[in-house]
Amino acid sequence: MAAVGMDELGISGGEDLRETLTNCTDPLKAIEQFQMENGILLPTLQSALPFLDLHGIPRIDFHQSVFDELREKLLARTAIIAEGKARDKYSKLEELLEKSFPLVKMPAIQPVVMHVMKHLPKVPEKYLKHVTSDPALYGVCATEVKRQIWEDNQTLLGDEVSPLLREYIAEKDNLLLDGELSFTHHMLTASPRLRRQGQIVGNLTRMIGRSTLLYDMVLQFLRTLFLRTCNLHYCTMRAELLMSLHDLEINEICSIDPCHKFTWCLDACIRERFVDAKRARELQGFLDGIKRGKEQVLGDLATILCDPFAVSTLAVSTMKILQELASQESLPRDSTDLLLLLRMLSLGLAAWDMIDSQVFKEPKLDVELITRFLPSLMSLLTDDSTYVVDQRLPVEERVFQTYPTSLPDTLTRMMPKQRVACQLGLFYVLHLARQRNKNAIIRVLPVLGESYNDLAYGDLFLHLFTSHLTLLIEDFSSEDFYTPVFDGFLLPAISKENVHRHTLRLALHVHHKLPHVYFSTLALRLQPTQQGAEVLRELHSQLADKVETLPAEPAIAMEPAVPVDSPLRNVPTPASL
DSSP states (O other): OOOTTTGGGTOOOHHHHHHHHHHOSOHHHHHHHHHHHHSOOOHHHHTHHHHHHHTTOOHHHHHHHHHHHHHHHHHHHHHHHHHSOOTTHHHHHHHHHHHHGGGTTSTTTHHHHHHHHHTOSSOOHHHHHHHHHOHHHHHHSOHHHHHHHHTTOHHHHHHHHHHHHHHHHHHHHHHHHTSOOOTTSSGGGSOHHHHHTSHHHHHHHHHHTTOHHHHHHHHHHHHHHHHHHOOTHHHHHHHHHHHHHHHTTOHHHHTTOTTHHHHHHHHHHHHHTSOOHHHHHHHHHHHHTOOTTOTTHHHHHHHHHTSHHHHHHHHHHHHHHHHHHHHHTOOGGGOHHHHHHHHHHHHHHTHHHHHHHTOOOOOOOOHHIIIIIHHHHHHHHHHHHHHHHHTTSOGGGOSOSSOOOOOOHHHHHHTTTOHHHHHHHHHHHHHHHHTTOHHHHHHHHHHHTTOGGGGGGSHHHHHHHHHHGGGGGGGGGSHHHHIIIIIIIIGGGTTSHHHHHHHHHHHHHHGGGSOHHHHHHHHHHTOOOTTSOHHHHHHHHHHHHHHHTOOOOOOOOOOOOOOTTOGGGGSOOOOOO
């Protein structure tokens, strides 16, 4: 056992024994005297030592067992004191800490020191500085103690939080890029409560505890990283962290976060995947209730609304209201619920610009979006519904002999230039896939290649689009469907690594439905370069294996060719017997 700190407490250690043996005339008597002075000074235990000697039990084993027992008793007693209601309980713990801290580097005593520090709401500064300066001590101290250190040392907090955030982003990216390609198991199908019960969010919540200062620091990390990377997963983390604290009833934080009630209401909408009229009014009340001088709250609200789960809920709710308006022959500008959804969607999509510019002001809704784009979208929804009904009629009574192929000019003009219009257009495509309406998808695919800021080629949309296309897997046997999807939309952009990756995954999923010749050609076109990422080469290797296992296509029976000048051409066909 190391003697570090024993001298400070007046306890004899190894150096004292060495000095005694060096200066004594009778070593055996000196050792016996040292044992008597530093052994267990209880008469009932002293008498047991000769008995143990007779059984060949080393003294060190006896002393170690007694020491371990006393330590466990002390740890239990410390917890009882900390949980008690005595007014002087913390002064008692501080006194115990003062006596034991000099031995903090002794492995046998260290758990006691750390246990006492854990139960002190405010550890004296001199001990915190000592622990902070020693990486070994810092590594073993409890989270409750580290919180007190982090509040005065943002760098150390960043060192602890950064690996968690990197792991969180990697986990989300894995869902987007490598998760199961399925309509029922895509990224947005996970419930909010299930998501925030994950290990990473739980660890981050425990690190924050009830400290409002640490919560503010973590939020600042999230804002900075979102600003630096434009990664929307940080917006998801912002909402999940707050709702995780809400679930744990950490009222010290929830009560002072001005976004709490708004996020709580929005979380219920995300859980139900729809913003109903009642909750729409509640959300509007929170937005309208921002007081002058507190406009900075808009930055946090925008970040929460920028969460892909929130954007999806707002966009899907918008599509449903547009369908209702179309059936009622009403205009978008007449629906207050629709205008509120657009307001929140516009605010969420402007989150990065708002934080970057530090100008906290709601973006104005584009009048043309309401008066032109949305009516055009409603006309497409009407065409879709009418065509489905029309195809059930006798051929001679049908209005549509073929599905319309032209798109409203407003749609093709605004989707490349207007952020909210583009987002709604993308979710319209997902709506079509859910309806298994391949004709409507083919109709609108050409405009996606020119989407605003290449949103159609972002990981989120491609993940959702390819997942939704699994509902139309049978249609990939038709040239008029697989050609627009691959040749018209995906292949022109495979120079982007993420598009290449999503295209390979989709090809692997539908390869058995594609004609053999086309699939072989597609595999060649999807071959990555030598400098391509390893994951692309692995996916293409799987695709190449599928090509090699293709069964031979049956040969088409051809009638033997007859020369034009052959006399057989004038011989009549024999009559049947």
